[in-house]
Amino acid sequence: MINSSPWQIFVEGRAERERLATPAADRADAAAFALVGALEAGEGVDEALVALDADPIGIDPELRSTVLDAYTSVADGARLPLRTLAAVEEERLTTIAGLLELGPRMGLYVSVAPALASTVVAGRELGARTTVDPVDSTPPLRLRSDRAAYDAVDAVLYRRGRVLLFCEVVMGPLPIGELLLQRHALIASDREVVRLLVLAPALVSLLQLRLARDERLSAAWEAGNWHLLAADRVAALSRLAAPRLADLEGHLGAEPPARDAAQLDLSSMGWGVTDSEAGEGVDHEPRT
DSSP, X not given: OEEEOSSOEEEOSHHHHHHHTSOHHHHHHHHHHHHXXXXXXXXXXXXXXXXXXOOTTOOOHHHHHHHHHHHEEEETTEEEESSOHXXXXXXXXXXXXXXXXXXXXXTOEEEEOGGGTTOEXXXXXXXXXXXXXXXXXXXXXXXXXXXXXXXXXXXXXXXXXXXXXXXXXXXXXXXXXXXXXXXXXXXXXXXXXXXXXXXXXXXXXXXXXXXXXXXXXXXXXHHTTEEEEETHHHHHHHTSSSOOGGGGGGGBSSSTTOGGGOOOOGGGGTOOSSXXXXXXXXXXXXXX
């Protein structure tokens, strides 16, 4: 039960309190994504739409429209999924594998979330793609972080003392509130840390809307040094003959590879833009 006044909402019941602890826009996003499964099964579409509109906090009309457009389309009066659930998961895992393969080519060590290590992508386990820093096998900052939160990060690319990239790969749904305000609030940070949200292109507009509408999210985005990398840019970087960390700059933002979309100052981390600067002091193939 929810008792409300003009200034307060009191929630009775542990289950309801726990459910409302999730940011309202995350709940709306999950409800919209649930439509994909309902549409694939050919049932439950009305129920899924009711769930989207039934949240006690309510849903802004523009957010409702944007989340529906992120996952579905309407043709001849019928709502259809943009991508199947299987396609969404395959793209996510393929992108994580791409990051794990790209990192060593840039001179970085890589680790993957333990829960994903045994997952097979293109005939090879994701864990087999990781590389270990011979000086210290523990990924940077893990000992200073909440272990469960750290180990939930999809992929970590790093060069100790130079740069640390926390990569979260999202194809749908987009739990941006949980990621920024909860999980990464429990992960330590320092000047070397850059956080990459590797996002399905169809979700970019939804991310932009949510950051624009929620001051907590926009503040956490800035404080956490988050940057947007569209998922198709991982494949584009992988096609480079000799990819460098500095090459990331031209692929960041909502409209890559426009140069002004990049906000990542790699030079401040000791990584230059020229070939000589990028290669100085870096073994481009880390030892495993």
